[in-house]
Amino acid sequence: MHAQLGFCGGNSGDPIFTEDFGSGTTDGPELPAGTTTYNFTTGTPNDGEYTISSTTNYFDWLSLQDHTPGDSNGKAFIVNASFTAGEFYQRQVTGLCENTTYEFSSWLINLQSANSCEGNSIPVNVRFQIWDETDTNMLAQGDTGSIPATGTTEWEQYALVFKTEPGQTSVILKMRNNSNGGCGNDVAIDDILFRSCGDNVTVATAADEASLVVCEDQGGISRTLTATPDSSVFSTHAYQWQQSTDQQTWTDIPEENSAVFDTPAVTATTYFRTKIAEDIINVNNDLCNVVSDVFDITVLPIPAAPTSNGDVTICEGELGTLTVNTQNSYSINWYDAAIGGNLILSDNQNLEIGIAGTYYAEANSTEIECASTTRTAVTLTVNPSPVVPDDSSTFLCEDSSTSLDAEIENVTYQWSTGATTQQIDVAEPGEYDVIITNTNGCSATRKFTVEQIDLPRIDKIVSDGPTIVVSTANGGNFEYSLDGRSFQPSPFFDAVAGGFYTIYVQDNTNCGVVTEDFYHLVIPKFFTPNGDTFNDIFAPDGLEVFNSVTISIFDRYGKLLKFGNTNSTSWDGTFQGERLPEDDYWYLITADSIQLKGNFSLKR
Known part of the structure; x- marks a missing residue:
């Protein structure tokens, strides 16, 4: 039984073999003899050819960068599959440890675009094999399965886990095409890697801390760390603890070879891990060991006090914005005192406030409580605004x-x-x-x-019996007068004798007076000729001012009942000596050039 593709389920060691195919703008160099049966080319690779190149801009293939992080003009192994399936790469890897589990991995990508071959592109399908150094005993193999042409430019990593046999220190890596070439099955390969595979090893404190962040002012910090392997690969365990300040360069800590380790007092950020192997002989052989998870003790420096952008002056009723700057994107908290005091606003470089005073900004870490030793004072001055009368x-x-x-x-x-x-x-x-x-x-x-x-605008003036009625075309607090001296708020003048009058109208704010002359003729609305000497005759009042007057009185049928002139303008309600019945009667008065018509009632 041979292992299928899969990654190391535990922790891995440092890389013991890598192949990134170099970098540069010139294709090549050609792989060593015996590495492949394919033909090398420095141009476009046809079926059964390969190149080592920093470009994939061939045919209608995807144009992409190699996989190796940080490469400039990094190269990859570019393969155009042969028409016949079969092996296209083999490489011996030496310097391994016997009886040790390893992980082989490599990054692959199908170079075909999504629309290549009219959508019928042959998928990439690669088989990885690990053979012993005699090339007679296969230790493991696994297939990528079909990798279709999707047009994605994302590289995919594939891995195979195997274990060396007793006395075995080298293996042969082989790659085979499972599909024939033709239109499709074009692949780029990069970053081939071998590294040891061991238990999943966690590192934590008794309080189950997996890392620690502290402030510089806490002094030296130490912890007791325990490495816990899951025994998924190793049956026995040997340890060698290490420390680093950058996670790049690791230094062994003398005599720290057990699962439990007491760290020294840490005053600057330090990283701890342990190398682990099944045998003490192999623990310091990086070809054979693996490394645990890393325990970080991060020591945060005390932030410098923020820098003020200046005091602020505003006017009463406004809001002022106090601002400070800080390094490293520290959080800013605002207080009302230089020491202690009340927190006004947290995690903001700007304080918007309208109350005069001095406010204090403190820089603090965003991870833990690690504040600047001093606070920066920023003063808000509020000047009074003018006190103005009400609107x-x-x-x-x-x-x-x-x-x-x-x-x-x-x-x-x-x-x-x-x-x-x-x-x-x-x-x-x-x-x-x-x-x-x-x-x-x-x-x-x-x-x-x-x-x-607005000045009053007289619309009309009418006589309503003995009452004069004044109407205006506009509204207002108007007053009315017949003599220009005594004004009243009512537009009605009652019991006014007939004659010529001047009507005065003014606004009560004394904005001016308007006048209009008016002839007031008092025509009774009814009369009662019953012999009681009160209202016995129909006699219009005010006609005496005219030079020439005629009056005609008619019944409802238009019969003339009375005709008089200037000397005879009244009527006693009779016709040819006969008393006329109660009814409505009509008059026509001609006074100089004025003609007046109307009706009145006779009541008995």
């Missing part, structure tokens, strides 16, 4: 102007009209405002509402 409303008489006064001195003014004086004259109704700025540069705004008072 006001005023009135503007029609066709006149009024004065607006800011009513505060020793400041500057900016009116919405563009004026810059304390007072302005306006002749239009509307909204006006003035921005008042004091010597601190602080401003306040006062608003004025100007309403126009």
Whole structure:
């Protein structure tokens, strides 16, 4: 039985063999003799050919970079499969340890685009084999399975785990095409790697800490670490603890060869791990051992105090933003005291506030509590704004102007009209405002509402019996008068004798008076000729002012009942000596050039 493809299930050792095929812009060099049966080319590889190149820009293949991280013009093994399936690569790997489990891995990518071969591209399918050094005993093999042409530029890693036999220190790696060539089955291979495979080894403290972050001001920190292998590969365990400051260079710690290790007092970031092997003889042979998980003790330096961007001055009613800068993206906390005090705002380089005072910014680590030893003071000064009178409303008489006064001195003014004086004259109704700025540069705004008072506009004046009724075409707080001296709020003048009058109308804000002459003719609405000497005759009042007057009275059928002139303008309700019945009657009065018509009632 041979292992299928799969990665080491535990921890791995450092790489003991790598092949990244180099770098450069020139194709090659050709692989050593015996490595492949394919033909080398420095140009486009055809079926059964290969090249070592930093480009894959051949045919309609994907154009991509090699896999090796950090390479500049890194190369890969570019293979155009032969028409006949079979082996295309073999390489001997030496210097292994006997009875040791290893992981082989390599990165592959199908070079065909998604639309190659009209969508019928032959998939890549590679078999990895590990043989003993005699090339007669296969230790393990596994297939990638079909890798279709999807057009992705992401490399995929494949791995195979195997174990060397007693006395065996080298193996032969072989790669075979499981598919014939043709349109498709074009592959790039990079970063072939061998490394030892062992138990999954965790490192933790008794409190189950897998790492530790501390602040520099905590002094030397130490921990008791325990390495715990899962025994999935090794049956026995030998240890050698190591430490590093960069996880690149590791140094053995003398006499630390057990599963439990007490770290020294750490004052700077240090990393610890243990090498592990089944035999003490192999623990220091990097071809045979594996390494555990790394336990980090990260010592954070105490942050420097933040740098202030300057004190801030604002005006009353505004918000000021206090800001500081800090290195390494530390968190900033704001306090109301240089030491202790109350936390105002956390994790923000900007403090927005409107209360005058000095505030203190402290830098702190974003990982743990590790604060600067001092805090940076930033002061907010709040200057008073001008105290202005309340907004006001005023009135503007029609066709006149009024004065607006800011009513505060020793400041500057900016009116919405563009004026810059304390007072302005306006002749239009509307909204006006003035921005008042004091010597601190602080401003306040006062608003004025100007309403126009329109002069009354008399619409009509009528006589309603002895009452004069005045109507206006516009509304307002109007007052009315018949003599221009005594005004009343009512537009009705009752019991007014007939005659010529001048009607006066004014607004009660004294914006002006309008007048109109009116002839008031008092025509009774009814009369009662019943002999009681009260209202016995129909007699219009006010006709005496006219030079020539005629009056005609008719019944409802148009029959003339009375005709009189200037000397006879009344009627007693009779016709040819006969008393007429109760009814409505009509009159026609001609006074000089004026003609008046209407009706009245006779009641008995």
